[in-house]
Amino acid sequence: xxxxxxxxxxxxxxxxxxxxxxxxxxxxxxxxxxxxxxxxxxxxxxxxxxxxxxxxxxxxxxxxxxxxxxxxxxxxxxxxxxxxxxxxxxxxxxxxxxxxxxxxxxxxxxxxxxxxxxxxxxxxxxxxxxxxxxxxxxxxxxxxxxxxxxxxxxxxxxxxxxxxxxxxxxxxxxxxxxxxxxxxxxxxxxxxxxxxxxxxxxxxxxxxxxxxxxxxxxxxxxxxxxxxxxxxxxxxxxxxxxxxxxxxxxxxxxxxxxxxxxxxxxxxxxxxxxxxxxxxxxxxxxxxxxxxxxxxxxxxxxxxxxxxxxxxxxxxxxxxxxxxxxxxxxxxxxxxxxxxxxxxxxxxxxxxxxxxxxxxxxxxxxxxxxxxxxxxxxxxxxxxxxxxxxxxxxxxxxxxxxxxxxxxxxxxxxxxxxxxxxxxxxxxxxxxxxxxxxxxxxxxxxxxxxxxxxxxxxxxxxxxxxxxxxxxxxxxxxxxxxxxxxxxxxxxxxxxxxxxxxxxxxxxxxxxxxxxxxxxxxxxxxxxxxxxxxxxxxxxxxxxxxxxxxxxxxxxxxxxxxxxxxxxxxxxxxxxxxxxxxxxxxxxxxxxxxxxxxxxxxxxxxxxxxxxxxxxxxxxxxxxxxxxxxxxxxxxxxxxxxxxxxxxxxxxxxxxxxxxxxxxxxxxxxxxxxxxxxxxxxxxxxxxxxxxxxxxxxxxxxxxxxxxxxxxxxxxxxxxxxxxxxxxxxxxxxxxxxxxxxxxxxxxxxxxxxxxxxxxxxxxxxxxxxxxxxxxxxxxxxxxxxxxxxxxxxxxxxxxxxxxxxxxxxxxxxxxxxxxxxxxxxxxxxxxxxxxxxxxxxxxxxxxxxxxxxxxxxxxxxxxxxxxxxxxxxxxxxxxxxxxxxxxxxxxxxxxxxxxxxxxxxxxxxxxxxxxxxxxxxxxxxxxxxxxxxxxx
Numbered sequence: 001x002x003x004x005x006x007x008x009x010x011x012x013x014x015x016x017x018x019x020x021x022x023x024x025x026x027x028x029x030x031x032x033x034x035x036x037x038x039x040x041x042x043x044x045x046x047x048x049x050x051x052x053x054x055x056x057x058x059x060x061x062x063x064x065x066x067x068x069x070x071x072x073x074x075x076x077x078x079x080x081x082x083x084x085x086x087x088x089x090x091x092x093x094x095x096x097x098x099x100x101x102x103x104x105x106x107x108x109x110x111x112x113x114x115x116x117x118x119x120x121x122x123x124x125x126x127x128x129x130x131x132x133x134x135x136x137x138x139x140x141x142x143x144x145x146x147x148x149x150x151x152x153x154x155x156x157x158x159x160x161x162x163x164x165x166x167x168x169x170x171x172x173x174x175x176x177x178x179x180x181x182x183x184x185x186x187x188x189x190x191x192x193x194x195x196x197x198x199x200x201x202x203x204x205x206x207x208x209x210x211x212x213x214x215x216x217x218x219x220x221x222x223x224x225x226x227x228x229x230x231x232x233x234x235x236x237x238x239x240x241x242x243x244x245x246x247x248x249x250x251x252x253x254x255x256x257x258x259x260x261x262x263x264x265x266x267x268x269x270x271x272x273x274x275x276x277x278x279x280x281x282x283x284x285x286x287x288x289x290x291x292x293x294x295x296x297x298x299x300x301x302x303x304x305x306x307x308x309x310x311x312x313x314x315x316x317x318x319x320x321x322x323x324x325x326x327x328x329x330x331x332x333x334x335x336x337x338x339x340x341x342x343x344x345x346x347x348x349x350x351x352x353x354x355x356x357x358x359x360x361x362x363x364x365x366x367x368x369x370x371x372x373x374x375x376x377x378x379x380x381x382x383x384x385x386x387x388x389x390x391x392x393x394x395x396x397x398x399x400x401x402x403x404x405x406x407x408x409x410x411x412x413x414x415x416x417x418x419x420x421x422x423x424x425x426x427x428x429x430x431x432x433x434x435x436x437x438x439x440x441x442x443x444x445x446x447x448x449x450x451x452x453x454x455x456x457x458x459x460x461x462x463x464x465x466x467x468x469x470x471x472x473x474x475x476x477x478x479x480x481x482x483x484x485x486x487x488x489x490x491x492x493x494x495x496x497x498x499x500x501x502x503x504x505x506x507x508x509x510x511x512x513x514x515x516x517x518x519x520x521x522x523x524x525x526x527x528x529x530x531x532x533x534x535x536x537x538x539x540x541x542x543x544x545x546x547x548x549x550x551x552x553x554x555x556x557x558x559x560x561x562x563x564x565x566x567x568x569x570x571x572x573x574x575x576x577x578x579x580x581x582x583x584x585x586x587x588x589x590x591x592x593x594x595x596x597x598x599x600x601x602x603x604x605x606x607x608x609x610x611x612x613x614x615x616x617x618x619x620x621x622x623x624x625x626x627x628x629x630x631x632x633x634x635x636x637x638x639x640x641x642x643x644x645x646x647x648x649x650x651x652x653x654x655x656x657x658x659x660x661x662x663x664x665x666x667x668x669x670x671x672x673x674x675x676x677x678x679x680x681x682x683x684x685x686x687x688x689x690x691x692x693x694x695x696x697x698x699x700x701x702x703x704x705x706x707x708x709x710x711x712x713x714x715x716x717x718x719x720x721x722x723x724x725x726x727x728x729x730x731x732x733x734x735x736x737x738x739x740x741x742x743x744x745x746x747x748x749x750x751x752x753x754x755x756x757x758x759x760x761x762x763x764x765x766x767x768x769x770x771x772x773x774x775x776x777x778x779x780x781x782x783x784x785x786x787x788x789x790x791x792x793x794x795x796x797x798x799x800x801x802x803x804x805x806x807x808x809x810x811x812x813x814x815x816x817x818x819x820x821x822x823x824x825x826x827x828x829x830x831x832x833x834x835x836x837x838x839x840x841x842x843x844x845x846x847x848x849x850x851x852x853x854x855x856x857x858x859x860x861x862x863x864x865x866x867x868x869x870x871x872x873x874x875x876x877x878x879x880x881x882x883x884x885x886x887x888x889x890x891x892x893x894x895x896x897x898x899x900x901x902x903x904x905x906x907x908x909x910x911x912x913x914x915x916x917x918x919x920x921x922x923x924x925x926x927x928x929x930x931x932x933x934x935x936x937x
């Protein structure tokens with residue numbers, strides 16, 4: 001049995017309904033007893049009170065016995081009911097849950113309605129009051145003779161009913177439900193026929209529900225009653241209501257219900273929904289911003305529907321035009337005033353309209369949604385006072401509204417984005433191809449509008465598998481054209497924001513679309529515009545939510561990126577006029593990379609592109625680069641690799657190979673051989689396509705070095721020879737010398753010390769003729785290494801001693817460390833173990849100070865072998881294990897293999913000195929990566 005069908009009814013004739021039938025309660029006395037107990041349900045009624053009800057004139061001698069008899073009979077009849085009649089002392093009580101008795105249920109609902117109304121939930125309050133009043137079936141206990149003992153209880157009950165009915169009428173009138181209010185008023189007037197306030201409300205309710213004739217007839221009826229029966233005319237309030245009906249006056253404010261439909265497939269955003277719902281308490285203001293297509297309006301509408309019952313006076317929804325066609329505040333106020341029922345003509349000025357708007361809302365708080373605002377100036381006049389709540393959506397950041405809660409939307413997380421696509425297309429279709437569904441979401445940039453369009457296209461094409469749409473979206477050049485379905489179009493949404501950008505911001509937006517997917521530092525905007533201090537333009541793009549801040553790099557530089565689909569749109573909008581901006585950005589990267597490279601531990605044999613343009617960065621950016629060049633490269637090297645590819649694709653061959661060459665010292669320092677090879681191959685193709693012979697030679701030289709590191713000696717030699725020929729043809733003596741050094745290293749790796757010596761001697765002569773002392777120091781060190789390999793200790797001592805003196809004169813500590821490694825080997829081969837260990841230790845200290853883990857690993861390798869040879873197995877093995885880990889991590893296969901061999905020998909032998917010495921001889925050609933890494937030097 002439902003709560004609307006209680007077992008016991010006293011709000012009308014007494015009735016007890018048991019499962020399947022009505023209960024037979026016997027004669028009047030048992031019924032009077034039950035009625036008294038029900039009027040005081042769950043409370044004890046004393047025996048004297050019960051006797052007064054049952055026998056008001058004359059009590060029988062056996063009153064108590066008769067009460068027991070009637071109570072017993074009732075218990076027998078009500079055996080199936082949930083109630084219990086209990087004897088408590090001389091009295092009795094009936095115990096039952098509230099929903100089993102209409103009286104208790106009525107009072108419970110009335111109390112709940114008052115609580116809902118106090119909490120600002122009038123719709124729920126009205127529903128509870130209507131259900132409470134529907135429990136009444138007439139006069140309470142109208143089939144029984146009654147008792148004075150009941151009167152106080154029934155009077156309170158009648159007053160509660162009257163107040164509940166009046167409250168319901170008030171709520172219905174406030175909500176604009178005038179027809180229902182008229183029905184409730186007629187029921188009230190049947191019991192209170194001379195209540196003029198009820199007649200006034202009835203007249204207005206009838207009039208505002210379009211029944212003017214009935215309203216005038218109601219006035220005639222009450223006037224006739226008053227004049228005929230009481231001899232008085234209607235009071236002033238009733239007469240004013242009559243005049244309002246005659247004049248056809250509208251309601252004091254038509255209740256607007258303007259919210260668009262909620263999206264049934266709204267997905268995710270739990271935190272944002274909770275925050276916005278909290279912010280829309282009476283008097284609250286919230287601002288929802290985000291890039292175009294991110295779902296700002298959808299979120300606002302979802303939350304507005306969630307809280308609308310707290311605003312029974314209505315909900316306004318005003319479209320402010322946003323970036324399409326701005327609507328002036330005066331026009332918006334006129335629209336709002338008409339929705340509120342303001343009489344024409346409206347006040348002429350914006351300030352007067354705003355004042356009237358706030359006046360009308362002062363006594364009837366509403367929920368106001370201001371959608372697609374262009375800025376705070378457009379919104380201010382539309383902010384009501386009092387208890388109204390406002391939510392503003394906008395593509396631009398709006399921070400000027402005091403006290404407003406700010407919710408900044410970004411694209412959906414991957415899981416929620418998949419959930420939205422699933423809600424539109426259907427789970428069964430997507431579950432068969434989950435990888436394709438995930439790829440579609442990624443291609444849509446997890447942007448809700450794009451996902452909605454993609455989902456609509458799939459839903460409208462049941463013959464398509466997700467793989468079909470995924471393939472079509474894979475092509476970035478056609479992606480935005482694919483993201484169109486009916487009147488939903490991603491590109492048009494983007495265009496509305498783009499059209500409002502100032503010229504500089506529009507130029508910057510297009511150029512940023514050409515710069516790839518990586519986050520970019522703020523100076524890039526300076527380069528795009530070819531001026532410094534362009535923060536104002538960056539701020540415009542950020543405030544328009546077309547550019548997203550993404551934190552800072554390790555040096556504290558702010559970073560930005562275009563959201564994925566906006567980047568595609570920006571690139572599509574770019575043209576030939578924007579290519580110089582791309583060239584300047586690459587020129588800025590080149591200048592920054594060369595600035596950082598000059599401060600790396602070693603830069604000898606660095607090749608540069610004289611044709612590549614350099615765009616000078618702001619001084620503060622250069623200072624950050626110079627302060628920690630290794631960290632700067634670490635933060636930027638992926639962006640730099642992409643910049644090389646972008647320059648090559650744009651036909652900027654000189655810029656491409658110039659930047660690729662500038663990156664070599666860092667790639668060498670950190671053993672990023674993959675990035676080194678990738679950038680050089682891309683730049684090599686661009687140089688050949690452009691006929692840039694200098695670029696071709698430089699890139700071949702760099703690729704030869706990578707091949708050398710990867711033990712591809714034939715390939716390396718071929719590239720060194722081709723680069724040497726081109727450099728000689730161009731008359732570039734230094735470039736030719738650098739290539740010859742590469743050939744010398746190949747000869748040394750292959751064990752051809754004579755060929756290596758010839759190459760290094762030829763390169764030395766070239767360096768001397770150019771007065772290139774860094775190159776000369778390297779060549780002397782290389783010749784010392786060949787002497788060591790050939791067993792010529794005296795020759796090695798001469799060459800290495802000269803190299804060490806030059807390194808110290810040049811202040812080149814890294815070169816000093818490299819030479820120290822070779823001197824350590826020289827001392828070891830001469831039987832001077834102590835001096836050998838000191839030289840190796842000196843090298844290790846230098847390399848660790850520079851953070852050069854690769855060279856340090858070779859120093860550890862040599863020092864560990866010497867320690868093991870002296871019998872210090874624990875420290876020697878530890879150093880060898882450390883070097884092995886570094887070689888493995890950096891991908892140096894030769895260094896790793898040599899260290900593994902020595903460790904294996906150490907485990908099998910007693911650690912004879914010859915073991916370490918023999919090991920050092922075995923790894924001469926790969927003693928240290930720097931020794932053969934020409935560009936690293």
